[in-house]
Amino acid sequence: MLNKLPSFPGIAGPVVVIVMDGYGIPKTEVGSAIAAARKPTLDALFAKYAHISLRAHGTAVGMPSDDDMGNSEVGHNAIGAGQVYAQGAALVAGAIASGAIWQGQAWQQIVAGAKAGANGKSGVLHFIGLFSDGNVHSHIDHLKALVLRARDEGLRAVRIHALLDGRDVPETSALDYLEPFEAFLGDLAAAGFDAQIASGGGRQVITMDRYDANWKMVEQGWHTHVLGRGEQFASASEAVRALRQRLPGTIDQDLPPFVIARDGAPVGTIEDGDAVVFYNFRGDRAIEITRAFEEGAEFDKFDRVRTPAVTYAGMLQYDGDLKLPKRFLVDPPAIRDTMSEWFSKSGVAQFACSETQKFGHVTYFWNGNRSSKFAGETWQEVPSDVVPFEQRPWMKAAEITDAMIAAIQSGQYKVLRCNYANGDMVGHSGHFRAATMAIEAVDLALSRLLPAIDAAGGVALITADHGNADEMFELDKKTKQPALNPDGSYKAKTAHTLNPVPLVLYDNVSGGKLGLKALEGAGLSNIAATVANLIGFEKHEAWDESLLSTSQAD
Numbered sequence: 001m002l003n004k005l006p007s008f009p010g011i012a013g014p015v016v017v018i019v020m021d022g023y024g025i026p027k028t029e030v031g032s033a034i035a036a037a038r039k040p041t042l043d044a045l046f047a048k049y050a051h052i053s054l055r056a057h058g059t060a061v062g063m064p065s066d067d068d069m070g071n072s073e074v075g076h077n078a079i080g081a082g083q084v085y086a087q088g089a090a091l092v093a094g095a096i097a098s099g100a101i102w103q104g105q106a107w108q109q110i111v112a113g114a115k116a117g118a119n120g121k122s123g124v125l126h127f128i129g130l131f132s133d134g135n136v137h138s139h140i141d142h143l144k145a146l147v148l149r150a151r152d153e154g155l156r157a158v159r160i161h162a163l164l165d166g167r168d169v170p171e172t173s174a175l176d177y178l179e180p181f182e183a184f185l186g187d188l189a190a191a192g193f194d195a196q197i198a199s200g201g202g203r204q205v206i207t208m209d210r211y212d213a214n215w216k217m218v219e220q221g222w223h224t225h226v227l228g229r230g231e232q233f234a235s236a237s238e239a240v241r242a243l244r245q246r247l248p249g250t251i252d253q254d255l256p257p258f259v260i261a262r263d264g265a266p267v268g269t270i271e272d273g274d275a276v277v278f279y280n281f282r283g284d285r286a287i288e289i290t291r292a293f294e295e296g297a298e299f300d301k302f303d304r305v306r307t308p309a310v311t312y313a314g315m316l317q318y319d320g321d322l323k324l325p326k327r328f329l330v331d332p333p334a335i336r337d338t339m340s341e342w343f344s345k346s347g348v349a350q351f352a353c354s355e356t357q358k359f360g361h362v363t364y365f366w367n368g369n370r371s372s373k374f375a376g377e378t379w380q381e382v383p384s385d386v387v388p389f390e391q392r393p394w395m396k397a398a399e400i401t402d403a404m405i406a407a408i409q410s411g412q413y414k415v416l417r418c419n420y421a422n423g424d425m426v427g428h429s430g431h432f433r434a435a436t437m438a439i440e441a442v443d444l445a446l447s448r449l450l451p452a453i454d455a456a457g458g459v460a461l462i463t464a465d466h467g468n469a470d471e472m473f474e475l476d477k478k479t480k481q482p483a484l485n486p487d488g489s490y491k492a493k494t495a496h497t498l499n500p501v502p503l504v505l506y507d508n509v510s511g512g513k514l515g516l517k518a519l520e521g522a523g524l525s526n527i528a529a530t531v532a533n534l535i536g537f538e539k540h541e542a543w544d545e546s547l548l549s550t551s552q553a554d
């Protein structure tokens, strides 16, 4: 149980933490869908209530460097745990640099599995994952290290199944990664090691679904990577060129699947005796395909047609509760002492809500990559639409708000949390106009939610996990100003940003006694202690400092 604060009994009503996914503080108004949105509620929040900015990228959220943008996993982990852990990107890079990854049992079993093969023939080692240097789900340098090590281990062949990104990196950058990589593989092949790209497709089309939103994507991925069914091309770069020509304006994440073939035969279907490494380190979009590989006859999400007997590993363990996958190359961060756990131990009833696309963010990521609840937690999922979100920028903001208002009015919960997906999911489309509407939808939601909090005598902390809609145009690397296409138009940007995020204390109950401290270097990991203080508890010793000032205590 957390200790009671000696000086402040906590507010009478509930504390509501509102995460506006993808809502950063823009550096410039040009290209900011947030600056362009009509948002009277948010404007009033910033005009009238205590607010500070928080770091939400780089080392402040456990990424390897401050050149790394934030993302939902590391952001929600930091908020929920109140601490910063070295995250997957850093842990994998470290394990490769030290060589520890190759000494681990999992890698050795992968190598042994491929060498043993089946039916008297050694197997092939397949790498499936996101093909970029975005460092949100994966990094291409990790893939390179894996391929080289597979060669050094004396494996017969490797095949790569490349999920095109354009969401954590510029929207049509696939060839910038594919061409040098094909050259790298070509050099290996010339030196006698059989290494080729075997299949691929846009990450929003195949394989990388999350939170059971659309298993069809995983089914299509299985058909592409495992069965080798789909449109055939001579190489991945040729596939990208041809598909772009056929589907003008389609960005990388949305490109259809492709299979690489010679003389009509796929070069890398997945067969009995092969080994498979899913090389993404982040879990949300890795769990479904992992289940398809690991589960037996009980698997009922789609017809796999064929289930090759393979040795399978994930880069990390993606879910510590479900032990998914069983075999993994690098230990995940051992996230402990989350606020959900300690509020639960302190008898605080908690409510969490989002729509499918972000549901795991406010539950599984928030609770330290655990898919189970702590005692006294209630989770509510609002099913997301399965459409391109630029067509429905309001997404489920209204329904999430309905659920939050009902939960507040029930009087059952002391701490509530929700995530509005709009700024992020629509921001990822690169569609500026839709992104302004996304922010307007969040604003409208807040205009309903905040009065319900007032009526319950509560307060809200309004924040975000990282930026996205705040920068909808690529910035020129040198000038840091929005970059232009050859025709003079702005280059659309689909990725997250490096910008800080707001933290607003919406408080109409303390009569001005509560405020926020602008601590040097404050980041998302300072929120947990702030919530604890607001409900009258001291922070857990592992948590970063609280940002709450109470006129009695300070």
Ligand SMILES: O=C(O)[C@@H](CO)OP(=O)(O)O
Pocket (backbone or CB within 6 Å): 021, 070, 071, 072, 073, 136, 137, 167, 168, 285, 424
């Ligand atoms: O869509 C995703 O998987 C990531 C970007 O790669 O976004 P977020 O971290 O906001 O979930």
Ligand SMILES: [Mn+2]
Pocket (backbone or CB within 6 Å): 021, 022, 071, 072, 073, 075, 424, 465, 466
């Ligand atoms: Mn996010």
Ligand SMILES: [Mn+2]
Pocket (backbone or CB within 6 Å): 022, 072, 424, 425, 428, 468, 496
């Ligand atoms: Mn995002």
